[in-house]
Amino acid sequence: MKYYLVAGEASGDLHGANLMKALKELDTEAQFRYFGGDLMQAEGGTLVKHYAEMAFMGFVEVVMNLNTILKNLKHCKQDIAAYQPDVLVLIDFPGFNLKIAEFAKQHGLLVCYYISPKVWAWNQKRVLKIKRIVDHLFCILPFEVDFYKSWGMDIDYVGNPLLDAVDAFKPDNQFLQKYNLNTKKIIALLPGSRKQEISRLLPDMASVITNFPNYQFVIAGAPSFAPAYYDTYIGDTKTQVIFNATYDILANAHAAVVASGTATLETALFKVPQIVVYKGNPLTIKIARSLIKIGFISLVNLIMDKLVVKELIQEYCTPVNISEELNKLIDDNAYRNKMLANYDLLLDKMGAPGASGKTAGLIINYAKKNKA
Structure with a gap:
């Protein structure tokens, strides 16, 4: 047919x-x-x-x-x-x-x-x-x-078809060596796949990198953009942008900062504690807030019908707030473990591939x- x-x-x-x-x-x-x-x-x-x-x-x-x-x-x-x-x-x-x-x-x-x-x-x-x-x-x-x-x-x-995609994923055992990543734990940055998402979110994401010298940051690059586009926002932070390997990045990540969208659910399925971020045109956000009738924007929270992952939206999406939340994900074991336990409940709710x-x-x- x-x-x-x-x-x-x-x-x-x-x-x-x-x-x-x-x-x-x-x-x-x-x-x-x-x-x-x-x-x-x-x-x-x-x-x-x-x-x-x-x-x-x-x-x-x-x-x-x-x-x-x-x-x-x-x-x-x-x-x-x-x-x-x-x-x-x-x-x-x-x-x-x-x-x-x-x-x-x-x-x-x-x-x-x-x-x-x-x-x-x-x-x-x-x-x-x-x-x-x-x-x-x-x-x-x-x-x-x-x-x-x-x-x-x-x-x-x-x-949910994401269960199929994650189930079919075969990790690259040479991932760390292939990209010359060191032994520091990885914090993944997933700034989205659209130009307006990357331009609004990546500067705030990149601004927190120097606050975490004991970690290495890796950006999941969208295949429709060239590396030079990301250089505009990450400057001399020496952060790697890796393309076509989002699942390998998540499979090796200790924590993540993720643009609202499908990637928030993917991050949860890989059991990576995360912060969800989003910024839009101020007028767009104002219109959306007057129309949207739901309490959350991330798929994780929507499916669970409760706050599982922190959402930093618009004026709350700042380097200071991102850093504060990252510190909790990294250093507060009770906070981190509660999120991971909720991920297990999420998996039960979503069913099988x-x-x-x-x-x-x-x-x-x-x-x-x-x-x-």
């Missing part, structure tokens, strides 16, 4: 790649065309546009890049119409993908949405639109089942029924 996938950011690329791998195992004649990234491209098919040209986050940022977004939308719609896939698979990225879903539904295509839009966070009435334009919705967070049910919508709960395979099987079955 012919599959068209749309992923607009690094996490979507990861989940899209694992889904493509699972689809190929179940459908030996699978053909792929997609908006995505390097990981999806490694699975084969045709990469139409890289997510590096698409990932704009925040109300103000979207407005500032509206022309680019509209061009990407037009290109995507035209390409889908020309390809005529048996099934369209949209992966997260709701601002873009819900518009693509509406277009596809109008043109009689089967629309599957993998990783539900976070409509439970704000403007919950968007569920009504999803019911109208999405044929099958696959959710990865346990609490989403009851949320959608409360709106009279049946969904498929498939578990298998989301990618389960989703692939459901997509194929739905597509076959649609063609019958």
Whole structure:
């Protein structure tokens, strides 16, 4: 069958790649065309546009890049119409993908949405639109089942694909030697994969490095940026930026400072005590605070429905606060052990790996029924 996938950011690329791998195992004649990234491209098919040209986050940022977004939308719609896939698979990225879903539904295509839009966070009435334009919705967070049910919508709960990615990870036993890392314990810095995230967060992250001379800091670099881009923010701190090795960094880390997003959950799955940080355009944050109806921003805290990891958002995201929290993660054994114990509860709550395979099987079955 012919599959068209749309992923607009690094996490979507990861989940899209694992889904493509699972689809190929179940459908030996699978053909792929997609908006995505390097990981999806490694699975084969045709990469139409890289997510590096698409990932704009925040109300103000979207407005500032509206022309680019509209061009990407037009290109995507035209390409889908020309390809005529048996099934369209949209992966997260709701601002873009819900518009693509509406277009596809109008043109009689089967629309599957993998990783539900976070409509439970704000403007919950968007569920009504999803019911109208999405044929099958696959959710990865346990609490989403009851949320959608409360709106009279049946969904498929498939578990979390990050469990698949972490389960499939094979650590590089030569990692420390390969990058000339010394015997000091590692503090991982994960400043995100978008330009605006890195530019806002990395300066504060880098500012704390000199406060911890007994540790070595390692930055997880996003593959869509060159090393020189990071040099702008880390100066002469002699901190290593390592690309395409985030899981190896986490597997060797003692603590981490992590941009809010998928990486917070990945860090927890590797059982690395962490601080979650986020900064956005001030107007974007002001709008978000007036609209968002949830108490946390990190996936760890959202899934556990309580404060497990410290969140330093906007004006609270400062070098002083980051340093203070890092000291607690490093030196306060009771504090550190409580977080690790909560990680164990988180793992119990999330269940076992298998989301990618389960989703692939459901997509194929739905597509076959649609063609019958």
